[in-house]
Amino acid sequence: MANLKDIRDRIKSVKSIQKVTKAMKMVAAAKMRKAQERMEQARPYSNSLDEIIHHLLPDIDRNMLPLLEIRKVKRKAYLVVCADRGLAGAFNSNLLKVAQREIDAFGKDNVDLFCIGKKSRDHFTYRNYNIIESHIDFWAEMDFDNAMMIGRSIIDHFINGSVDEIHVVYNYFVNVAQQEIKSEILLPLTYDSSDSKGLDRLYEPSKEALVNTLIPRHLNVQMWKYLLESYASEQAARMLSMENATSNAQDMIKDLTLQFNKARQAAITTEMLEIVGGAEALG
Amino acid sequence: MNSYTVEIITPIRGIKFKDVEYLRCPGLDGSFGVMKKHRGGIFALSIGEIKINQNGANEYFATGGGFAEILDDSVKLLVESLEKSNEIDLARANKSLNRAKKRKIERSSELNDARIEASLARAINRLTISKR
Numbered sequence: 001m002a003n004l005k006d007i008r009d010r011i012k013s014v015k016s017i018q019k020v021t022k023a024m025k026m027v028a029a030a031k032m033r034k035a036q037e038r039m040e041q042a043r044p045y046s047n048s049l050d051e052i053i054h055h056l057l058p059d060i061d062r063n064m065l066p067l068l069e070i071r072k073v074k075r076k077a078y079l080v081v082c083a084d085r086g087l088a089g090a091f092n093s094n095l096l097k098v099a100q101r102e103i104d105a106f107g108k109d110n111v112d113l114f115c116i117g118k119k120s121r122d123h124f125t126y127r128n129y130n131i132i133e134s135h136i137d138f139w140a141e142m143d144f145d146n147a148m149m150i151g152r153s154i155i156d157h158f159i160n161g162s163v164d165e166i167h168v169v170y171n172y173f174v175n176v177a178q179q180e181i182k183s184e185i186l187l188p189l190t191y192d193s194s195d196s197k198g199l200d201r202l203y204e205p206s207k208e209a210l211v212n213t214l215i216p217r218h219l220n221v222q223m224w225k226y227l228l229e230s231y232a233s234e235q236a237a238r239m240l241s242m243e244n245a246t247s248n249a250q251d252m253i254k255d256l257t258l259q260f261n262k263a264r265q266a267a268i269t270t271e272m273l274e275i276v277g278g279a280e281a282l283g
Numbered sequence: 284m285n286s287y288t289v290e291i292i293t294p295i296r297g298i299k300f301k302d303v304e305y306l307r308c309p310g311l312d313g314s315f316g317v318m319k320k321h322r323g324g325i326f327a328l329s330i331g332e333i334k335i336n337q338n339g340a341n342e343y344f345a346t347g348g349g350f351a352e353i354l355d356d357s358v359k360l361l362v363e364s365l366e367k368s369n370e371i372d373l374a375r376a377n378k379s380l381n382r383a384k385k386r387k388i389e390r391s392s393e394l395n396d397a398r399i400e401a402s403l404a405r406a407i408n409r410l411t412i413s414k415r
Contacts, residue, residue: 044297048361052352056325202324205311
């Protein structure tokens with residue numbers, strides 16, 4: 001049996017770890033609430049914009065805008081949205097696994113990467129993937145301008161013909177206990193041309209002008225959505241994993257305390273036996 | 284009943300109006316009105332005023348532009364900003380007006396002219412509508 005001092009030291013260290021995980025859980029919970037609020041505010045706007053675009057697109061000639069062009073896919077770009085920090089359960093690793101599998105399936109030499117978050121950048125840098133751009137350390141003061149900036153560079157990459165398709169892999173916030181890894185095609189925009197209602201509709205000022213303003217805005221809003229969803233998911237994942245860690249620490253403290261008491265009693269018993277034995281020998 | 288539903292959605296909030304009889308939006312080439320059975324379509328909106336007539340009462344909003352989609356029995360407005368006429372923060376509006384004016388005179392910043400003009404127009408618009 002381990003000696004008393006060792007057990008006491010371990011209990012102490014587990015207790016202090018528990019304090020840290022508890023604090024992290026609380027911080028994540030506060031951040032998540034804020035992030036979730038922001039995300040839920042943004043959802044109706046991005047959904048309605050999506051709807052309008054899908055009502056408009058079937059009536060549009062694909063040659064009108066470079067962003068709509070469908071080319072033979074020789075090269076793809078992947079936007080991988082991760083967190084800057086770990087300690088969020090399998091949040092980062094699951095996503096990176098999915099992203100890497102998809103990229104490898106297409107051939108890693110034919111994929112340009114845009115990494116969001118340190119974890120994503122580090123993972124792919126270490127494995128020698130072709131990273132074009134990475135954005136890190138902006139989550140704390142994330143705003144719509146960040147989304148626009150990231151969006152612009154990746155969209156330019158598509159327009160100048162460097163890649164023929166843009167995929168996004170991110171964590172979608174289902175609820176606090178559940179995040180879903182989603183892989184979507186951002187560009188070229190897909191739609192079913194049979195959706196065209198053939199309605200006699202008015203477009204003002206003109207179809208061209210509408211497409212030209214709507215689509216760039218749509219892409220920015222999408223990008224913003226990816227960031228918000230991922231951030232809320234990250235905080236939720238961290239909150240949950242820290243809660244688990246805290247309760248695991250609690251279990252461990254319980255076990256160790258039991259062990260400690262057993263050891264203590266065993267020591268007392270031995271001591272008593274020794275005393276009694278000594279007294280008998282004298283008598 | 285000749286009324287329909289109007290939904291105004293901005294990136295930070297959404298408002299729904301039921302039983303709207305008349306809606307006036309700032310189109311790019313001037314305002315246009317929408318009543319029930321308006322022809323469907325998609326319209327770009329500029330900076331200006333949205334007027335909604337609901338149950339005979341008028342409400343006015345300042346907007347920073349966006350899009351309107353007119354559907355069979357509803358209208359959806361997607362706008363960048365929305366402020367009700369009596370909720371406009373006058374101090375803020377005046378401040379951004381002065382800032383825009385100053386920028387227009389200086390023209391030194393890397394902001395382009397279109398952006399300066401737009402922020403000036405937004406500030407003037409807000410102030411005008413706040414007097415409703």
